[in-house]
Amino acid sequence: MFFKVNGLNKNWEGFSLKDISFEMEEGEYFALLGPCGAGKTLLLNAIAGLYRPDSGNIFMKGHRVTLLPAEKRSVGYLFQKDALFPHLSVKENIYYGLKYHQPDKKYLDAIFQLLGIQELLARRDTVNLSGGEARKVALARSLAVKPRLLLLDEPLSFLDPLSRQKVIQSLESLNKQIGISIIHVTHDLQEVRGIAKNMAILFEGAIAQAGPVDKLISEPLDFLKERFWGNSNV
Amino acid sequence: MIYLFLFVILLGLHFIFFASFVDSGTNAVILAANFLFAFNGVKVYRRESLNKFILYLFGYLLLFVFVFLLSKANLLFAIFVILYSAIFNIRRLLPYLIILIFSLVFVTPYWLQVSVLLGAFYFFADNIYKTTYSRFFVVLFSIGFISIILIIFPILYIFLQVTPQSLLSAFKNNEFQQALFNSLITSGISSLIILIFGVPFAYVMARKNFSGKGVLDNLINLPILIPQTVVGVALLVVLGPKSPVGEFMFKNCRLAIANGYLGIIAAQIFVSSPFLIRSAINAFEGVDQKLEDASRTLGASEFNTFMRISLPLAASGIFSGFILALARALSEVGSLMVIAYHPMTAPIYIYDQFIQYGLSEIQPMAVLLVISCLWAFIGLHWLRHQLVRKAK
Numbered sequence: 001m002f003f004k005v006n007g008l009n010k011n012w013e014g015f016s017l018k019d020i021s022f023e024m025e026e027g028e029y030f031a032l033l034g035p036c037g038a039g040k041t042l043l044l045n046a047i048a049g050l051y052r053p054d055s056g057n058i059f060m061k062g063h064r065v066t067l068l069p070a071e072k073r074s075v076g077y078l079f080q081k082d083a084l085f086p087h088l089s090v091k092e093n094i095y096y097g098l099k100y101h102q103p104d105k106k107y108l109d110a111i112f113q114l115l116g117i118q119e120l121l122a123r124r125d126t127v128n129l130s131g132g133e134a135r136k137v138a139l140a141r142s143l144a145v146k147p148r149l150l151l152l153d154e155p156l157s158f159l160d161p162l163s164r165q166k167v168i169q170s171l172e173s174l175n176k177q178i179g180i181s182i183i184h185v186t187h188d189l190q191e192v193r194g195i196a197k198n199m200a201i202l203f204e205g206a207i208a209q210a211g212p213v214d215k216l217i218s219e220p221l222d223f224l225k226e227r228f229w230g231n232s233n234v
Numbered sequence: 235m236i237y238l239f240l241f242v243i244l245l246g247l248h249f250i251f252f253a254s255f256v257d258s259g260t261n262a263v264i265l266a267a268n269f270l271f272a273f274n275g276v277k278v279y280r281r282e283s284l285n286k287f288i289l290y291l292f293g294y295l296l297l298f299v300f301v302f303l304l305s306k307a308n309l310l311f312a313i314f315v316i317l318y319s320a321i322f323n324i325r326r327l328l329p330y331l332i333i334l335i336f337s338l339v340f341v342t343p344y345w346l347q348v349s350v351l352l353g354a355f356y357f358f359a360d361n362i363y364k365t366t367y368s369r370f371f372v373v374l375f376s377i378g379f380i381s382i383i384l385i386i387f388p389i390l391y392i393f394l395q396v397t398p399q400s401l402l403s404a405f406k407n408n409e410f411q412q413a414l415f416n417s418l419i420t421s422g423i424s425s426l427i428i429l430i431f432g433v434p435f436a437y438v439m440a441r442k443n444f445s446g447k448g449v450l451d452n453l454i455n456l457p458i459l460i461p462q463t464v465v466g467v468a469l470l471v472v473l474g475p476k477s478p479v480g481e482f483m484f485k486n487c488r489l490a491i492a493n494g495y496l497g498i499i500a501a502q503i504f505v506s507s508p509f510l511i512r513s514a515i516n517a518f519e520g521v522d523q524k525l526e527d528a529s530r531t532l533g534a535s536e537f538n539t540f541m542r543i544s545l546p547l548a549a550s551g552i553f554s555g556f557i558l559a560l561a562r563a564l565s566e567v568g569s570l571m572v573i574a575y576h577p578m579t580a581p582i583y584i585y586d587q588f589i590q591y592g593l594s595e596i597q598p599m600a601v602l603l604v605i606s607c608l609w610a611f612i613g614l615h616w617l618r619h620q621l622v623r624k625a626k
Contacts, residue, residue, distance in 0.1 A: 045527070048527075048530075048531050049530075049531075050527050050530065050531075069530070069535075069536075070527070070530035070531050071530050071531070071532075071533045071534055071535050073531075075531060076531065077527070077528065077531040079524050079527070079528055081524065083522065083524040083525050083527070083528040085525060085528075085529075085543060086525075086547070087546050087547055096529070096532050096534075096542075097532030097533045097534070099533075099534075099538075100532070100533030100534060100538075101533055141528075141532065142528075142531065142532070144532075145532055145533055147531075
């Protein structure tokens, strides 16, 4: 198994993740669905190594990475509000991590081409980027270091419909053409429908349901149906 | 033609009316002023509305009643009339003239200070109103300006008391130069020492939660709470010639801490550290944790993240704290009087001269000290501004 979370528990400022377990294959597009406050970001932080779990383990390619610090995990992370470094230029942002990793010119060009951000590289500051541009720069930054796994925290939030369309297309082709394994966290099923094959539903700090997307949509659990899906027809 | 007519009327008025109040010389000056007033009045009447003209006359009436009749400042009245006639057409300046007249007539001993302060107040209040169109904020500003006045008035007052000659002679005083030099060197060194030790500490305080943090957080403020003389006594007990540290330093390095540069620096570090550390904590708290997280996931270690993200982004705030600490160190007197009266720093020297020679002797020095400190801080702020611009 490429990536596996096993019985992870984490208590943080009164909120707790309870016995989280799921796994995914290499090159898979995995969706993590949950309402606001379900603990999605906390789980991502634990996977990225920004928090150490209280108990449980995280495995990557068969190795236990639970105690590895974030900088040694090779997990890319697209933060919800991009978290671009405001004091650096666009190019300095994207090349930030390459001080610690071997740059791969061909791979970088492929990423830039796919995201269509070549002309943004000349921009001096990141403050004046549009929402969609900033998201793509942040994406390029996290991809530049060739992560083994890419975490996306609400990658379409705060974007206008056109930018959403472009970003989701880029994400799909990153996964299909370059073969990057992705965990996409969202509260909106529509974002990942048709792209993600498997998904897990996080609810109040625990995984309520996991499996293939189609199956989860056709056979939703009753309490999720009421409290999460609402009355909307999915 | 009308001007000639007016002139004749004025001439008559002066012979009959003003002559009974003032001597003929003053009368002539007032006549000239009045003629200018009348001349301008005709122009106002022709070019602008009747209301403006009445307003113009009303202003003159006020001047006449308050300055001429009540204050009996005849020549001043003539000058005001000339200024009023000239400035009435430049509406922006009119309030300043009113302020000047008000201060001269009602607060004569402090007229210069009061008119400067009121002028500044009007300038800011007017600006605030014109940019925000909010009366509420003008009222808030007016309340706040009272505290500004309490700060600025004494400084402004002694600034306006000294002459350039006395400043120059104070500056040529070797002892004062030496004291100023001592002040700048010691406060510079102590602020740098706080910078080196305070910044790492501030980063921990800003980023991590640990038990006992609240106690540490309050300890930072301790030097602000303790009276300065007590600080001096405490330091003297710990570092003085009879203490183990003092004895050790004297035996091995031939260095006295008390009554030496080391003593000055120790006292300055003690009193000024809260300002830098507090600013640095605030600056680090202002850096989004997400940025540091992003840096970590990109492969940067905690140390590299600190150097490449946290420190550059907090630099401007830390620099502000550095300036504050420097200012605090520079102005320290109380603890220095106990632990290191000699070598004298500039504030101590001024105090020393005051005790020996009295108030008039030290005024130019005090002003000089304020000026040199102001220059130092303006320079540092400018440097900080450049840093911020460069960082962007």
